[in-house]
Amino acid sequence: MKKALLFSFVFVLALVTQAWAQNRTVTGRVTDAQTGEGMPGVTVQLKGTTTASPTDVNGGYEISVPSNGGTLVFTFIGYAKQEIAVGSQSTVNVKLGSDARQISEIVITGYGVQEKLEPAGSTARVSGATIENLPVQSFDRALQGRAAGVQVTALSGQPGGAINVRVRGQGSINAGNEPLYIIDGVMVASGQTSGQSSSNALSSINPNDIESMEVLKDAAAASIYGAQAANGVVLITTKRGKSGKTNFTFSGQEGVVERIKKLDVTTAAEFAELRIEALYNQYFDIYGPTVPTNPVQDTRTYTRNLAIAAHGDPATVKNTDWQETIYRKGRLRTYDFSANGGDEKTRFLLSASYNKQEGQILKSDFARATARLNLDHKVNDRLSFLANISLANTKQNGNIADGAFINSPQFSAPLILPNQPVYREDGSFNAPLAGAFSYNILQNTLLELRQAVTNQTVSSFKAVYKVAPGIFVSALAGVDFADTQDDNYRDPRVPQFAAIGGQATNINRRTLNWNSNVTLNYNKTFAELHNFSALVGTEYREETRETSTAQGEGFPSGQFQTLASAANPKAVSGTYTTYKMGGIFTNLKYDLGEKYFLSGTLRYDGSSKFGANNRFGLFYAGAVAWALNREAFLANATYLDNLKLRLSYGVTGNSNIDNFASLGLLGSGPNYTGTSGIRPSQLPNPDLTWEEAKTLNLGLDWSFFNSRVSGAVDVYRRNNERLLLARQLPTDTGFGSVWENAGVVLNEGVEVELNTVNVDAGGFKWSTNFNVTFQRNEIKELYGGLQNIGTGLRVGQPIDILWYPEYAGVNPADGRPMYYDSLGNITYTLRARDSKVTGQYLPKTFGGLANSFQYKGLSLDVFFQGSFGSKTLNNNSYFMANSAGTTYNQTRDQYTERWTTPGQITDVPRPYGGGTEPNTSGVFNFSTKQVEDNSYIRLKQLTLAYNLPQTLISRAKLTNVRVFVQGLNLVTWTGYSGLDPELLFNEIGTYPQGKQYSGGLSVSF
């Protein structure tokens, strides 16, 4: 199965050349060392020449060799290369053994396929096998912790939710920092697909279809993608068919999803007590012992009655745990089927899958059905075709995406006043509730529909024509097309929507994104020593996004949910946006006996996004590498498999801004008295052009003791210059900002990858893969000599700092919250000047540690992932930890730790109605009180699997049977007090990650 999956059409094709100028023929058969089966598609090459031949369906081959025989090189992706001196033999039979190391060393760069030993660029690879059968909805999530320099953050625990990927830090301040994703040659649109809940365009790809993921990190590796490459490039290659007997694989898995944690909040009795104290403290401060009502009343009695009227008597009030109402144990299941096979001319891979995962919060789920056909066809020796067709249907139900929304279950459940029951005595929902959190969150979550259905295809077609030996022309067309329908229904049974009779909103979104390229490849080896290759090409890409929205209100009842039943048609609107880009590129490579490497890339790109004056940009990179292990002076170091120094420098571009950012615009939208109006929305900048990332990379690859110890260290420095910066304008101009090219951001870091086989004896194997990244980010320059823009952007500081005043705890004498002012003195009234840098969002260090234990058919994989050195603003706690200043439920420390008596040392101020003691800034300020370190280590994955013995299953005509159990996000170590430390920015109503347990079976025959 494995070798079939690893077969690569392009790779073989590039080496298949006509034999010429030789005088005798050698034949033979290539077999799999493990199974003894004939291996089709193995490249048999006469060393130092372009003479090569592939093996046939039975593994047989025939090749012409010079009269002295020469040396034959047998290569197949995923197998150890073998070189055999022919001598006088006329038959050479070879057994190829699979080579785990080599599997991980095959990388795809740019528009070709090469071995990692050649390029001098920095790339990270995650093989499909690593993520096989992981119950994640999108492959980007599976990259987390697996690749050095690649920071992956789940933005939401919503199944199928958004993922943020940053390759080597954050270079842009205002332009996008997402890498370019290319799936089988198709430049796909990433980001969210729906407005109903957190979503992800990449979730249309079944992760089990993926052969490998390559992250191109430095300019040498990525610059061939020029203008889109500044944030790195992620290349996804899907599995391909293999000629021979058709192989079937079926796998299925079932499991559960549950919450990781619940917030500890006050009970109804505790909250009522807090409010009694809060109101008393407030009224006593203002009025003393009597309140000047008519007639005057005793302050204590008056405020106690006020609080009890609203929140119940602490002695008798009943508590409702609202969090319990919205969480559940969700079910997850995935079923995968694939078949692959073919003959010499045609090979196929057919796969189908179904995945459904319920979230741990009610009503949130994700379901996906996919089908894929990957087809390779060789018309004749010169012409080949390749097609990848993938279809996916995804259906996602969710809740309102992350934010401080009172109809968000994860945000509001802990904040709803707990003295309110879920149901009334007659069994109906108790709604609306009192206070700001007026939705009965269970009712609304159950009755509101927030659904997105997407039909998507990411497909590509490619033709390769051999013009002459070593010269190929190939043409590719790829399309990423997605139709999404968002359905939102607000039920008239929910009181907030009763008056309007319910509301339905349909949003149809269509994304058409296509790209096409034509390339010319040339490969030639001179004098068996000088390897030369050249690539020239041209590429064009266009993306169009359109939406149309219709909304209606006034439904006969909650049973009617489609626009057809709406009495009152409401807003109808739509959007349209598009961009186009095109470029030409060339790449030249040379190496001297695979010892010294030289590589250069040039790309000239234009984009419609930029100003008429500056549409085109030139991008380039150069790289050198030196394989020290091939030097004579290290010839005796036989333990050395590979030792290579790499150095590269290059310039790549970023254009991730709004498609019409360079234009001065009057936009439509306003309405008055039934007439539609316009409004200036943007100032023009006809000079707007590419943001440039200049990357210097120094790397060292090593491999010792037959790959028992291998790894790489990369040191990089990337300066993003002429940033696409939304230059802040004084808003008295009528505009908030204008796009400009200004500013410099530095990212630098060290990435270490270390892979070891610690034990390999007696059938027991223990191997470790470890990667860690240390990174630093600094704004070097803004515009016009400014040292800061607003409070968040400061020269000398990272992008995205936390800029807040420092909380000084509670005055032990009177229980008031204190802060430090700009001079470091205690203050009660904060000024803007009192804020300072209190942390950065970008982690300073992150990494992953995977340990794999294998004994006979049994394997155990333990994978930890961690992130360190970042801080976050726990924005939820602004609402939940404010000394009962308002009527939101509070975290329990607000009750247990509150200041009550003079002399008491605590961080929780005394309860105070309104939260603002006279002439103080009070508790409603963002400060270091809410700033928390969100470093964490997570036991991300634990998989125990058993491959049934061949002797047992071969009787049932099966080739492989694997049973497994696994868990995701099993344990988290963190000091962070919120729901989930895995955050890119602030925690505010964020759907937290869940814990998953599952078990499954995979059968091949």
Place this chain on the structure above:
Amino acid sequence: MGATALSVSSCDDLLETAPRQSIALDTGLTDITGVRALLIGVYDRLQVNTYYGAQMMLAPDVMADNLRQTASNSNRYTFFQNNSFGTQLNRWAGNYGAINDTNLIIEAIANNTDPTVTAAEKARITAEAKFLRALLYHDLVRIYGYEPGKEVGGFNAGVILRLEPVTLKSEADFKARATNAEVYAQIEKDLTDAIAGFTTSNQTSWFRGNKAAAEALMARVSLYQAKWQQALDFSNTAIATAAARSKGLVSAANYAAAWTTLPNPESLFELNYVQATETLGANESLNSLTSDTYVGAWRDIVPTNTLFNLYEVNDVRRAMFYTATKGSEAVRFNKKFAGNQGVFTDNIPIIRLSEVHLIKAEAEAELAAGTEVSVAGLATLNNLRSRRDASPVVALTKADLINAILVERRLELVYEGHRFFDLKRRGLDIVKDPQVAAVNIPYTDPRVLAPIPAAEVNLNSKLKQNPGY
């Protein structure tokens, strides 16, 4: 298949794109239809909930002593009620956006050479733009600056004056605040032009700027500057202009009905809301905040008992309130914004004739020599009261009369965004109501002025922050 025959020279054509929801800023206003649409856009900007949609109407009453939040509430007005440091009306960016629109309109009309556009239309559009610019600047200057002559510590900064449109980034320069007197002078200049530009024939509707509204606004602006004679003159002309269009104070019998009539017969300038496209909904509408007309309303904002007890029993304005309970609390809601344009939707009067009469009364009272009680002022006040079934005021001193007028403004204009500014323009302290348990705000307190957004001050070194922030 896939052959992209692409050469660099043809690349430029292949890279052409154009937006569909927008038109070009530099050419979009050469056509009169663009100018008309932009003017519509300015009215739209007044409708948001942070402006006349809700906050500009309620916050000045909540920050002072007319209105309060219910015990259980959505927390929307907590900081206003407590006069929390830093929480004030924030209209900086919003109003300047609209001001730039008006600047664009005024310039586009001046440059319009299309012979098919009538002089009358050009005059009307310019007059509307200047009327709106005056309204926008007056709201800015009363939020961010002291009234001329009422400065605390001599702080006389007004706001930044921009009278030329910004269409290029080179025009987006940094400016300092003009003095309050300069801003008021510009407002008066715009209103003078607007009044001259409006004719009775080119007036479109009470939902748009018009001559009477411009005169009334001029009266209001004069009142804020204590230019009593000018306030009196323009309140008189506004009343006369309105009368010429059959508009006068409604009778007591028709008072309640006036609030369900569209436009309100007393409105000189009323913001129209179309429910289907412009409603502020359950979340932010005045209707949701102040009444329980519709299920799902917030019902957060109610009168203080002190205010309610100021109404005489027969006063028709007292009958606008009705008792209800919210949670366990006995409260009163109001029928001024009762969802008359549909669910959670009302028209919002920005200038009503009764305000003009109260301006007139106050000007007359102030113009009386020495400590005399102005007969005219008392008559004007009692004329209004008689149309509310309230008994005539008997004033013994000039101060009594002025106080009576200020009380009358509370009674008449509650929910319409005046109380905080009335106290401020007269240099009076805010005495918080016992029901809200908050400390009083002396006139000298920095919180009487709103803070200029910190980001603006940070960006523009010429922009001085208000004292104390």
